[in-house]
Amino acid sequence: MRKNLFNVGALVRGMSTTFSYMFKKKPTVEYPSVKKQHAPRFHGLHELRRYADGKERCIGCELCAIACPANAITVIGAENSPEDRRSPGERFAARYEIDELRCIFCGLCEEACPTDAIVLTPRFEMADYRRGAFVYAKDRLLVPPEAGVGTPPDERPNGIPADLGGVFRAKDTVDIAEGYDATHRGHILKTQRRGLTLRQAKGDDGRPGEIE
Amino acid sequence: MSAAVPQTDPASHAELVTLSIDGVEVRVPKGTLLVEAAKTIHTDIPVYCYHEKLGPAGLCRICLVEIDGMPKLQIACNTVVADGMKVHTRNPRVDDGRRAILEFFLLNHPLDCPICDKGGECDLQDYAMAWGSGSSRMIDPKTSKPKAVDLGPTIVLDEERCIVCQRCVRFDQIITREESLRTEDRAVQTIIATATGKPYVSDFTGNVTELCPVGALTSKTYRFRSRPWDNHRTTTSCTQCSVGCRMHVDERGNTVLRTMSVPEDDALSDSWLCDRGRYNVGFVNDERRLTMPLLKQDGAWVQIDWADALDLWAEKIKAALAAGGPERIGAIGGGRLLNEEALLAAHLHRALGVENLDHRIGTQTLVHHGSFANHVDLENANTIITLGRPPSQLAPVLDLRIRKAVSRNGARLISAGDYAADSFVPETHVTTPAGLKDAIGANPGRVAMIWDGVFFEGGPELTAAMHDLPAATRVDRYVLPETPNGRGAEALGMIPRGAGLGTGAMFAAARDGKLDVLSILGANPVLRYPDRALAEDGLRATPFVVVTDLFLTETAEFANLVLPVCSAFEKSGTTTDLAGDVLPVVGSVRPPDGVLADGDLLVELAERLGVTLPMPDELEAKVRELVKTPPADGAVPAYVRATAAAPGGALRVIADAAIFTGGGTLAFDTAIRELHARPHARINPATARALALADGDPVNVAGDNGTTLYDLVVRVDERVAEGAVALLDGVVRAPLNALGRAPAVRLEKVPVTA
Ligand code: SF4
Ligand code: SF4
Ligand code: SF4
Ligand code: SF4
Ligand code: FES
Numbered sequence: 001m002r003k004n005l006f007n008v009g010a011l012v013r014g015m016s017t018t019f020s021y022m023f024k025k026k027p028t029v030e031y032p033s034v035k036k037q038h039a040p041r042f043h044g045l046h047e048l049r050r051y052a053d054g055k056e057r058c059i060g061c062e063l064c065a066i067a068c069p070a071n072a073i074t075v076i077g078a079e080n081s082p083e084d085r086r087s088p089g090e091r092f093a094a095r096y097e098i099d100e101l102r103c104i105f106c107g108l109c110e111e112a113c114p115t116d117a118i119v120l121t122p123r124f125e126m127a128d129y130r131r132g133a134f135v136y137a138k139d140r141l142l143v144p145p146e147a148g149v150g151t152p153p154d155e156r157p158n159g160i161p162a163d164l165g166g167v168f169r170a171k172d173t174v175d176i177a178e179g180y181d182a183t184h185r186g187h188i189l190k191t192q193r194r195g196l197t198l199r200q201a202k203g204d205d206g207r208p209g210e211i212e
Numbered sequence: 213m214s215a216a217v218p219q220t221d222p223a224s225h226a227e228l229v230t231l232s233i234d235g236v237e238v239r240v241p242k243g244t245l246l247v248e249a250a251k252t253i254h255t256d257i258p259v260y261c262y263h264e265k266l267g268p269a270g271l272c273r274i275c276l277v278e279i280d281g282m283p284k285l286q287i288a289c290n291t292v293v294a295d296g297m298k299v300h301t302r303n304p305r306v307d308d309g310r311r312a313i314l315e316f317f318l319l320n321h322p323l324d325c326p327i328c329d330k331g332g333e334c335d336l337q338d339y340a341m342a343w344g345s346g347s348s349r350m351i352d353p354k355t356s357k358p359k360a361v362d363l364g365p366t367i368v369l370d371e372e373r374c375i376v377c378q379r380c381v382r383f384d385q386i387i388t389r390e391e392s393l394r395t396e397d398r399a400v401q402t403i404i405a406t407a408t409g410k411p412y413v414s415d416f417t418g419n420v421t422e423l424c425p426v427g428a429l430t431s432k433t434y435r436f437r438s439r440p441w442d443n444h445r446t447t448t449s450c451t452q453c454s455v456g457c458r459m460h461v462d463e464r465g466n467t468v469l470r471t472m473s474v475p476e477d478d479a480l481s482d483s484w485l486c487d488r489g490r491y492n493v494g495f496v497n498d499e500r501r502l503t504m505p506l507l508k509q510d511g512a513w514v515q516i517d518w519a520d521a522l523d524l525w526a527e528k529i530k531a532a533l534a535a536g537g538p539e540r541i542g543a544i545g546g547g548r549l550l551n552e553e554a555l556l557a558a559h560l561h562r563a564l565g566v567e568n569l570d571h572r573i574g575t576q577t578l579v580h581h582g583s584f585a586n587h588v589d590l591e592n593a594n595t596i597i598t599l600g601r602p603p604s605q606l607a608p609v610l611d612l613r614i615r616k617a618v619s620r621n622g623a624r625l626i627s628a629g630d631y632a633a634d635s636f637v638p639e640t641h642v643t644t645p646a647g648l649k650d651a652i653g654a655n656p657g658r659v660a661m662i663w664d665g666v667f668f669e670g671g672p673e674l675t676a677a678m679h680d681l682p683a684a685t686r687v688d689r690y691v692l693p694e695t696p697n698g699r700g701a702e703a704l705g706m707i708p709r710g711a712g713l714g715t716g717a718m719f720a721a722a723r724d725g726k727l728d729v730l731s732i733l734g735a736n737p738v739l740r741y742p743d744r745a746l747a748e749d750g751l752r753a754t755p756f757v758v759v760t761d762l763f764l765t766e767t768a769e770f771a772n773l774v775l776p777v778c779s780a781f782e783k784s785g786t787t788t789d790l791a792g793d794v795l796p797v798v799g800s801v802r803p804p805d806g807v808l809a810d811g812d813l814l815v816e817l818a819e820r821l822g823v824t825l826p827m828p829d830e831l832e833a834k835v836r837e838l839v840k841t842p843p844a845d846g847a848v849p850a851y852v853r854a855t856a857a858a859p860g861g862a863l864r865v866i867a868d869a870a871i872f873t874g875g876g877t878l879a880f881d882t883a884i885r886e887l888h889a890r891p892h893a894r895i896n897p898a899t900a901r902a903l904a905l906a907d908g909d910p911v912n913v914a915g916d917n918g919t920t921l922y923d924l925v926v927r928v929d930e931r932v933a934e935g936a937v938a939l940l941d942g943v944v945r946a947p948l949n950a951l952g953r954a955p956a957v958r959l960e961k962v963p964v965t966a
Binding site: 059060061062063065066076077078079089090091114115 | 324326327331359360435436437438439441442
C-alpha cells in the first residue's frame with residue numbers, strides 16, 4: 001500500500017504528458033467546416049475526363065473493367081454516329097458505371113485506361129442513405145464539357161492522342177494544395193456550394209434524383 | 213527401327229515418316245505439313261495465313277522454323293515432312309526471325325486494340341506479346357487507310373488493321389466458290405475489296421470475321437457490343453435449319469450477343485456457319501416477345517394467368533372429347549420443337565386417341581425417307597443429284613459440302629426439274645428424263661440425292677429415270693425437312709397414322725366444322741401452308757385454336773389462346789438433323805419472366821387431362837430409339853405433283869426459297885432487317901422480253917384467285933423455264949401462298965411516276 005504511494009511520481013509524469021498537449025496545436029480538424037490536406041497520391045471518387053474540345057476521353061474499351069480487382073466497373077460500348085460523336089474514334093461508352101461500394105480505391109482502372117479517361121480524384125465524401133446511390137453512372141462521373149483537357153486524337157496523324165500514357169501529367173491538373181475542390185468536378189461543386197445551391201433534384205418519379 | 217512400329221497410317225494407309233520436332237520424335241503420314249505434324253505433339257507454331265480448312269498460302273511467314281541442313285529458316289505451313297527431318301520451333305534464331313516478321317506487321321498497324329472488336333482474342337496481340345519488341349523503330353508516320361469501310365450488309369472492314377493474310381479471300385475462293393473478295397493495290401497499300409465493287413453479299417459472310425486473325429473484318433451485329441472476357445459461352449446446335457451445325461453462343465447479361473462456329477465440328481458444319489444461323493439471334497431479346505398468355509375476347513387480346521390458360525385448354529379438349537370424340541381434335545407442328553417436346557406432344561394426343569397430328573406445313577412427303585448417310589458421305593459422292601429447291605437456300609452449310617465434293621473431289625452435280633442447284637460450281641441442269649439419264653451416265657459411282665420434300669413438276673418419269681441406276685450403286689438419300697427438327701418430329705410421332713388427318717386435311721375438316729380444338733405448336737401455317745385461304749378459313753371455323761409461339765405471328769392472330777414459349781436459346785434437350793442424328797441443344801439464356809417451354813406446357817396439360825407422360829429420364833432413350841428406326845414402309849415416294857398448265861399468257865409459279873425468309877424469328881429480328889429477302893420474280897430472258905421487263909423492274913404479281921402481290925423485283929435468270937416465274941415463299945410482305953395452290957399469275961409492271 002505504502003509502496004504504491006511512491007508511484008505518484010509516475011502518475012504526475014504521465015499526466016504532465018497529457019496536460020502538455022492541452023497547450024499544443026490540436027491535430028483534430030473541425031470537419032466538415034475545416035478540411036485536411038490529403039496525401040499527394042490519395043485515391044478517392046472517380047471522374048471521367050474529357051478532351052479540351054468537349055469529347056469524352058472514354059472510348060468504352062472496358063480495359064478498366066477487366067483490370068478492376070473488385071469487379072466494380074461495368075462498361076457497355078457502342079458505335080459513334082457521325083451526327084452525334086461522343087468520343088474520338090469509332091467507339092464510346094454507352095453505359096459506364098462504377099459501384100463505389102465495391103471499389104477498393106486501388107487505382108488500377110486509372111492505370112489501365114489508355115486515354116486517361118478514368119481518374120481517381122481526392123474527393124471522398126460519398127455518404128448516402130441509399131445503396132443505389134453508390135452506383136455512379138456517367139451522369140455523375142463525367143466532367144462538364146468545359147472542363148476538358150488535352151487534344152483529342154483524331155486531330156493528329158493516325159489518331160494517337162498527344163498525352164497517351166501520361167496518366168501522371170493528367171493528374172498534375174489536380175491541385176493537391178487545394179484538396180479535392182481543385183478537380184474540375186470539385187470546382188463546379190464548390191461554386192455551387194458557395195451559393196448554397198447544393199440541392200437534391202427531384203426525379204420525374206418524385207424520388208430524389210442525382211445530386212448535382 | 214523395331215518391327216512393331218507400323219509403317220503405314222491405319223486410317224489413310226499412307227506411308228509414315230519419322231522426324232523430330234524440338235527433339236521429340238514424331239511419326240506422321242507422308243505428305244503431312246509441318247504445322248500439322250507439330251500439332252500431334254501439342255507444339256503450336258504461330259500462323260496467320262495458314263488455316264486447316266484453307267490450306268497453306270505462304271503469305272505471312274510468321275510460321276518460321278529452323279530445319280537442320282537448310283541454310284535459311286523455313287515456313288512450317290508449306291513445308292512437307294520428310295524422313296529424318298530435324299525441326300526446331302523455338303530457338304534464338306527462330307525467335308529472331310519471328311520478331312522481325314512481327315515488326316513488319318506492326319509497322320503500319322494502327323494498334324487501336326482498345327476500340328478493336330478482336331481485342332482479347334486477336335492473334336496479332338497474342339504473337340506481339342510473345343515476339344513483339346514493345347516499341348517501334350519506325351519514325352515516319354504510319355500509312356493511313358480507310359477505317360470502318362462498309363463492305364456489305366453484314367461486314368465492316370478496317371483496312372488499317374488488315375495484315376493481308378488473304379484468309380477471307382481464300383475462303384470465298386476455296387470454300388464458298390463465290391469469289392466475291394479480292395486484294396487490290398500492292399505492298400503497304402494492299403487492301404481487301406469486293407471483286408465487283410458492289411457490296412459483299414453472300415450467305416456465309418460471317419465466317420470471314422472468324423477467319424480474320426486480326427480485327428479487320430467485324431460483324432455489324434456484334435460491333436462494340438462486348439469484349440471476349442465479358443461473354444459466357446455455351447455450346448449448342450443451331451436450330452435454324454435441319455443441318456444443326458454445332459455452334460458457340462456468347463451471352464452477356466442474358467442477351468445473346470453472337471454465335472460462333474465450332475472449329476472441331478467436322479461432322480456437321482465443317483467449322484462454318486451460314487449467316488442465318490449466325491446473325492438471326494436478335495429475336496431472342498426482342499421487346500415484342502410475348503410474356504403472358506393471351507386470350508381473345510370479343511376480338512381483343514386479354515392477358516390471363518398461366519393456370520387459367522392451361523385450365524381453359526384442358527377444358528376445351530375434354531369438352532371436344534365428350535361431345536364428338538378424338539376426331540374433333542387436331543395438332544399441327546413439332547418441327548420447331550425439341551425432340552422431347554415433339555415426343556410429348558405426340559404421346560399426349562395419342563393417349564387421348566387423337567390421330568390428327570402433323571408436323572408438315574409446306575411439304576407433303578415423309579422426311580423419314582432420307583437415309584442415315586451423313587454429311588461426310590455427301591462429300592465422298594461421285595454424282596450428286598438435287599431435286600427441288602436448291603439446298604443452298606434450305607440447308608446452306610450442307611451446300612458447302614456439295615461445293616467441296618464438286619470442286620475438290622471431282623463429283624458431278626446434276627439438278628433435275630424446275631430448279632438449278634445454284635452452288636457456284638459447274639452443274640448440269642436437266643428437265644427431261646432422257647436428259648437426266650444422259651447426265652447420270654452408265655457409271656455414276658456413288659450417288660447422293662438431295663430432295664426438298666416438295667412434290668415437283670415433271671411427273672413420275674423423272675423419278676423413274678433417277679432411280680434407274682446400275683444395281684450395285686450406293687445411293688444416299690437426303691430429304692431436307694422444311695423445319696429444323698422435321699425429321700425428329702416425324703420419327704417421334706407427329707404424323708397422322710391410320711385415319712388421322714394431315715395438315716391440309718385438318719384445315720379442310722375444320723372449314724367444314726369438323727374440328728373443335730386445334731393446337732398449333734410452334735408453327736406458322738398461315739404464312740407457310742401452300743393455300744393460305746384454306747388455312748385461314750380452317751382456323752376461323754375452328755371454335756378453339758391454341759397457338760404456342762414467341763411472337764404474335766400471322767397464325768397466332770387467328771388463335772383464341774396464344775401461349776408464349778421459350779426460344780431454342782432458352783431450353784435444353786435434343787434435336788434431330790436431316791441425317792437422322794440426335795444433337796444436343798443447350799440453353800444459354802434465361803427466358804423472359806413468365807415464359808415456359810412447350811414441353812412444360814404439355815406436361816401441365818397432360819396433368820390436367822389425366823394423361824401419364826414418359827418421365828424425363830426415359831425420354832432420351834426413347835428419342836434415340838425412335839429417331840433411329842427406319843420407316844416401316846421403306847418405299848421411296850414418287851416425287852410427283854400434277855402439273856397444271858398455265859392458261860394462255862399466264863405464267864406458271866415455281867416456289868423459290870431463300871435463307872432469309874419467314875415470319876417468326878426472322879420477321880421479329882430488327883437488327884438484321886437489311887438481310888430480309890426482298891421478294892423477287894425470277895423469269896427467263898425470253899419471258900422478260902415478251903413482257904418487256906428488265907432486271908430490277910418493280911412488278912406486281914396478279915394471281916388467278918384475285919390476289920395481287922405488290923412491288924416485287926424482277927430478276928432475269930436463264931435457269932428459270934420459259935413460261936414460268938419463280939416467286940419467293942414465306943415472305944411476310946408478299947406471301948406466295950396467298951395466291952393459292954398451283955396458281956397461274958400475270959406480271960404487271962409498276963408504272964414509275966416521276
Ligand atoms: S479503383 Fe480499383 S477497385 Fe476501384 S474501380 Fe478502379 S480498379 Fe476497381
Ligand atoms: S475509362 Fe478508359 S479504360 Fe475504361 S472503358 Fe473508358 S477508355 Fe477504356
Ligand atoms: S487487330 Fe489485334 S492488334 Fe490490331 S488493333 Fe485489333 S486487337 Fe489490336
Ligand atoms: S481482312 Fe483479315 S482475313 Fe482478310 S486478308 Fe486482311 S487480315 Fe486476312
Ligand atoms: S502461316 Fe506460314 S506463311 Fe503464313
